[in-house]
Amino acid sequence: MNSSLPEFGFSVKAKRTAPQPINYLISTALREEKLISLAAGLVDQDSLPAEETARLSGELFSDEAAGKEALQYGATEGLAELREAVLAHVCKLDGVSAAKLAVTPDNVVIASGSQQLLYIIADILLDPGDIVITEWPSYFVYTGALVSLGADIRAVEMDDGGIKLDSLEATLAELKRSGELKRVKIVYLCDYYQNPTGITLSAQRRKPLLDLIRSYSSEGRICLLEDAAYRELSCEEATPVSIKSHEADNAQVVLAQTFSKPFAPGFRTGYAILPDGLAEPVLNQKGNHDFGSSNLAQHVLLRAMSSGIYEEHVAFLRQRYRAKRDAMLEALHEHLGQFQPDQTRWTRPGGGLYVYLSLPEWMDTGKDSPLFAAALAEGVMYVPGEFCYGPDPRRTVPSNHMRLTFGTVDIPAIREGVARLARAIQRVGGRAAAGAGKASKAQSR
Amino acid sequence: MNSSLPEFGFSVKAKRTAPQPINYLISTALREEKLISLAAGLVDQDSLPAEETARLSGELFSDEAAGKEALQYGATEGLAELREAVLAHVCKLDGVSAAKLAVTPDNVVIASGSQQLLYIIADILLDPGDIVITEWPSYFVYTGALVSLGADIRAVEMDDGGIKLDSLEATLAELKRSGELKRVKIVYLCDYYQNPTGITLSAQRRKPLLDLIRSYSSEGRICLLEDAAYRELSCEEATPVSIKSHEADNAQVVLAQTFSKPFAPGFRTGYAILPDGLAEPVLNQKGNHDFGSSNLAQHVLLRAMSSGIYEEHVAFLRQRYRAKRDAMLEALHEHLGQFQPDQTRWTRPGGGLYVYLSLPEWMDTGKDSPLFAAALAEGVMYVPGEFCYGPDPRRTVPSNHMRLTFGTVDIPAIREGVARLARAIQRVGGRAAAGAGKASKAQSR
Numbered sequence: 001m002n003s004s005l006p007e008f009g010f011s012v013k014a015k016r017t018a019p020q021p022i023n024y025l026i027s028t029a030l031r032e033e034k035l036i037s038l039a040a041g042l043v044d045q046d047s048l049p050a051e052e053t054a055r056l057s058g059e060l061f062s063d064e065a066a067g068k069e070a071l072q073y074g075a076t077e078g079l080a081e082l083r084e085a086v087l088a089h090v091c092k093l094d095g096v097s098a099a100k101l102a103v104t105p106d107n108v109v110i111a112s113g114s115q116q117l118l119y120i121i122a123d124i125l126l127d128p129g130d131i132v133i134t135e136w137p138s139y140f141v142y143t144g145a146l147v148s149l150g151a152d153i154r155a156v157e158m159d160d161g162g163i164k165l166d167s168l169e170a171t172l173a174e175l176k177r178s179g180e181l182k183r184v185k186i187v188y189l190c191d192y193y194q195n196p197t198g199i200t201l202s203a204q205r206r207k208p209l210l211d212l213i214r215s216y217s218s219e220g221r222i223c224l225l226e227d228a229a230y231r232e233l234s235c236e237e238a239t240p241v242s243i244k245s246h247e248a249d250n251a252q253v254v255l256a257q258t259f260s261k262p263f264a265p266g267f268r269t270g271y272a273i274l275p276d277g278l279a280e281p282v283l284n285q286k287g288n289h290d291f292g293s294s295n296l297a298q299h300v301l302l303r304a305m306s307s308g309i310y311e312e313h314v315a316f317l318r319q320r321y322r323a324k325r326d327a328m329l330e331a332l333h334e335h336l337g338q339f340q341p342d343q344t345r346w347t348r349p350g351g352g353l354y355v356y357l358s359l360p361e362w363m364d365t366g367k368d369s370p371l372f373a374a375a376l377a378e379g380v381m382y383v384p385g386e387f388c389y390g391p392d393p394r395r396t397v398p399s400n401h402m403r404l405t406f407g408t409v410d411i412p413a414i415r416e417g418v419a420r421l422a423r424a425i426q427r428v429g430g431r432a433a434a435g436a437g438k439a440s441k442a443q444s445r
Numbered sequence: 446m447n448s449s450l451p452e453f454g455f456s457v458k459a460k461r462t463a464p465q466p467i468n469y470l471i472s473t474a475l476r477e478e479k480l481i482s483l484a485a486g487l488v489d490q491d492s493l494p495a496e497e498t499a500r501l502s503g504e505l506f507s508d509e510a511a512g513k514e515a516l517q518y519g520a521t522e523g524l525a526e527l528r529e530a531v532l533a534h535v536c537k538l539d540g541v542s543a544a545k546l547a548v549t550p551d552n553v554v555i556a557s558g559s560q561q562l563l564y565i566i567a568d569i570l571l572d573p574g575d576i577v578i579t580e581w582p583s584y585f586v587y588t589g590a591l592v593s594l595g596a597d598i599r600a601v602e603m604d605d606g607g608i609k610l611d612s613l614e615a616t617l618a619e620l621k622r623s624g625e626l627k628r629v630k631i632v633y634l635c636d637y638y639q640n641p642t643g644i645t646l647s648a649q650r651r652k653p654l655l656d657l658i659r660s661y662s663s664e665g666r667i668c669l670l671e672d673a674a675y676r677e678l679s680c681e682e683a684t685p686v687s688i689k690s691h692e693a694d695n696a697q698v699v700l701a702q703t704f705s706k707p708f709a710p711g712f713r714t715g716y717a718i719l720p721d722g723l724a725e726p727v728l729n730q731k732g733n734h735d736f737g738s739s740n741l742a743q744h745v746l747l748r749a750m751s752s753g754i755y756e757e758h759v760a761f762l763r764q765r766y767r768a769k770r771d772a773m774l775e776a777l778h779e780h781l782g783q784f785q786p787d788q789t790r791w792t793r794p795g796g797g798l799y800v801y802l803s804l805p806e807w808m809d810t811g812k813d814s815p816l817f818a819a820a821l822a823e824g825v826m827y828v829p830g831e832f833c834y835g836p837d838p839r840r841t842v843p844s845n846h847m848r849l850t851f852g853t854v855d856i857p858a859i860r861e862g863v864a865r866l867a868r869a870i871q872r873v874g875g876r877a878a879a880g881a882g883k884a885s886k887a888q889s890r
Contacts, residue, residue, distance in 0.1 A: 054506030061499030071711035145733035266516035266741035296711035
């Protein structure tokens, strides 16, 4: 009977929506039990605040009325006290007052991870064909969502200081010349320990970047979407203040942060500070999506913030991730320091979860490559860099990068994982180099 | 500086998205402290399972590894064991096996309330101008989302047995004649104790309804979206089985249920059983929205289900809501039984949270009406029926209904609220009747 029915007629948007490329990696990882995954974007499991959450939940439910309030529906915008608390928290990180930012708790929205806010911002601003400027590479879950919404992605090069301002300006100038500036709706930056590269936008680029975006907002207000998910996982003392903190009039920068990385993903709670004109349209959409995220999670997180437990936990995590980052960087140096040293390099992130490894250009890291297969055979998985680009049809996706995370596995596994990876790289790289040598000999005949 | 920037350019969708009409009611209710709200769609606060949740959370975190697992990221589709548990639960409610429904846990998706699934189903099936058939009246949050997506809503009359099959068939036949059948993507029904009317689709209409939808699925597969959010809050012993349970091939019925009404909204967790072809597109969208709902909430809810606490709590709630329903029906009888008895009537729901009160046609219940103001002056609020219709431009929205909920407030407040409401009705109704009398006298001159 089923087969006699015609198919469902899907929306244009559904047809544009692809499964996340990383689904393939997840299912592969699940099949291979002894695999060390340097791919999975999970957080460090051992350091998750189980004891703290148990205590905070216990305290919440020891007050019956408070417990019942937490179990009731919450507001679409989120718990008022939590919105106040996260605003105060962001102000503290940036060393500014809310008044200086021209922001009140009414500009704060709590959501199901910062991802939901990133998604809704795109949904309320983009019609198909509208332009989003991203870094190259960028966060692949979000670029997937942008594609689903029909966005035209223009990617801008990065260097070790983040997105290159001259390239960004050239892109904007070109869009102005071609009459497309009005379609530029969003500039999306993951500006702290970027996913996938681990690179942070340098302090000195932040204000000029905002000025640049503002100077090109002549035909329509461009939203600068600052995804600061990894911000609090800093390994160094000096972390630059947010781009948002350079904006005195709350006109165009959305600052999105989350409890997932610095506390626990299981709460699925993030937040954003929104310019005045965006809060209402965001809430109208969120009202349709789910009319509010878990009230219970928000009540527990409020207690985490007001008790100081949150801040203590972040300080603990920063130590922990620093040790893991150091282990990965040391292992890379030990095992790959001698491999094609003029063409092999990796980022040295100041925090976050990711290191980006670049191999000689002729080495393919793709999911169908000999190297990916060799890595799996050694018992290690990475995220092929090819997943992290675009799509910007004006650019060629490079095939010689990979994202490695030191977040998920423990230090011995980081060391062993990098050692396995290096063996795979040396084996495939050596063979390819030999092959390349032969080919070049053959050509020279 | 802010004022010198042009405005944000919003998407067509954002422009189509209105704030929820009920926001106005919520903000009014917050201003008026002594108000008895028969409007708010919250659940009974006193009976929320605070003690149970405290116990379940305590048990979860007493196992450190289990607690940490709950605090990690979960899968986009939800926790595997919870998907198994809710499927077994639905099968038990319907007295069928999963095999009989041709369903496995892979057809189950957990989300941020069933609302998120209703939204995503619409988003993957509807392009602007596509048709959704709804009841008249229908659940206003969802019709608002449908409007936001550009849907063309065709509403079909109800009687005490739910949507009228002859009217539904006439609507489908007309759409076929006009060549629009291919654009009919969804038939949306809230078929247990409907929001707003409290009416349940009768047992004998269920299979014929499915057959009817199937017979009109000749040009494209129509999704029958069965919103069973209130299903478990039944006051009577005999509750009809789901429409889904009449479908042997899992071809076109989505059954959406939730933990919000029968357990606690604070978890913000719902679920749906999806036809084979819909699970993947739903997950692709959900991956973009939030890549999974709160894992912590799901781990606690799994324990609620496997321990039997969930089932016990539902049994307790059914008693509780039955008493509240009875109190409201008795109060209506007492205070409005004599008011224009041939033109005043109300539904007698078999469960859920809502009673639908219909006044004489000449009595306006709208938010700008004298009656709404008089009710507020008496200290009671209701949801004007006008919010619950449409929009179907082919129909005139009636202005003489209101939704009353017995869910939120306690029994004394239900009695007092209805007494206040009756005073407002009698005052305004008496005045209007006098005025109408005068007008008709004036006309007869």
